[in-house]
Amino acid sequence: MTFEPSDRALQDHLVRITERAAVAAVEFVGSGNKLAVDGAAVRAMRLAFETALVAARIVVGEGEKDEAPMLYGGELLGAGGPAIDVAVDPVDGTRLAAEALPGSVAVMAVAPRGALVDPAAVFYMEKLISPAAGGALSLERPLTENLSILASALGRPVNQLRVAVQTRPRNQRYIEEIRAAGSIVVPFADGDVVESLRAARGDGIDLLIGIGGAPEGVLTAVAVAASDGHMQARLSPQTTGERDRAVAAGQPHGEVLTLGDLVASPGVFVLTAVTDAAGLAAPRVVDGAVVTESIVIDGVGDPRTVVWQHPVAT
Known part of the structure; x- marks a missing residue:
């Protein structure tokens, strides 16, 4: 059975996984407990995979770098179906959820088996993301030059x-360079995936630059590719131990990775709001049913918004 990114039935299975994670996490929104938020989402996501009609392999799980609950790299999940690689973050923005702030999401990206890069021992990645108009931008250029190129393109x-x-x-130098060039800094503390998606779509942000999570980078790459955006990245170990692990794993952390390096084949990106995020509302109870809002991006048509209702017991 082959993987087809535009298969609506497959997409619905994927949405069911992220929405279950989001609904489970909502119980702990505002609790101040990030681990409780993440733990509930991980358990719900793993349970949802049991009936999903896919043969999934976790390539990029989240949690190891911050010792949070996680879905483990190499873990095999699903009830059988197309063989897919999965990059997943049960909750991107756990602090935001714990403090009942907007911008927290349950997110997953899938692609055919073998298509996703595995950052393995490196937890951090330098990223440059822009709309397609920024296709000439490069991490090998000075930031001021990139800004000039982007301004001309736009x-x-x-x-x-x-x-x-x-x-x-670690990102202070970018902030200083942006301000010195006269551009506007849009700072954010958490919610890497949502901000990256905004940059790829030109949704109030023209460029995202800086060092953030490598797992989020791979997740984002699927969405950027499906949104016809532009992205480059390079692994950015932050400690001597991390650099040593990268060398041992044969990972070239100085090389620039293109979108094609990050995700070799078209995939599907699915995001469900945990708190209000990306233009979506958080899960809520309406007339005895839980209502969730999700986005599906498959690169074939415009992003699809999915609003589902389920009995409160689900």
Whole structure:
């Protein structure tokens, strides 16, 4: 059985997995307990995979770098069907959910078996993401040069470009360079995947740059490719131990990776809101049913919004 990204039945199986994770996580929204949010989502997601008609292999799981609950790399899941690789984050933005802030999502990307890069021992990745108009941008160019190229491509002055950067000490140099060039810094603390998706679609952000999670980078790559966006990345070990593990695993952490390197074949990206995020509402109870809102991006047509209702007991 072959994998077809546009198969609606397959997409519905995938949405059911992320929405179950989102509904389970909602119980702990506002609790202040990030591990409880993540743990509930992981358990629900693994249970949902039991009846999903796929033969799934987890290539990129989330949790190891921050010692959170996780779906493990190499884990085999599903009830049988197309052989797929899976990159997953049961909750991207656990702090946001724990503090009842917007921007938290359950997210998963799938592609044919063997199509997703495995960052393995490297937890962090430098990323450059823009709409398709930024196709000439490169991590090998100075950031100021990239900003000038992007401004010309978009037909706007550099001082009108909005550039998203995750607010971490490792990204301070990007913030300083963006401001020195006169562009607008759009800072964010958490929610890497949502901000990356906005950048790929030109949704209020013209460029995302900086070092963030490698798992989120692979997840994002599937969405960027399906959205006809532009992305480059390179693995960015942050400690000596991480660099040593990268060398032992044969991972070239200085090389620029293109979209084709990150995801070799078209895939499907699925996102369900945990708190209000990406234009979607958080799970809620309406007339005795739980209502969830999700986005499916398969690269064939426009992104599809899925609104489902289930009895409260599910």
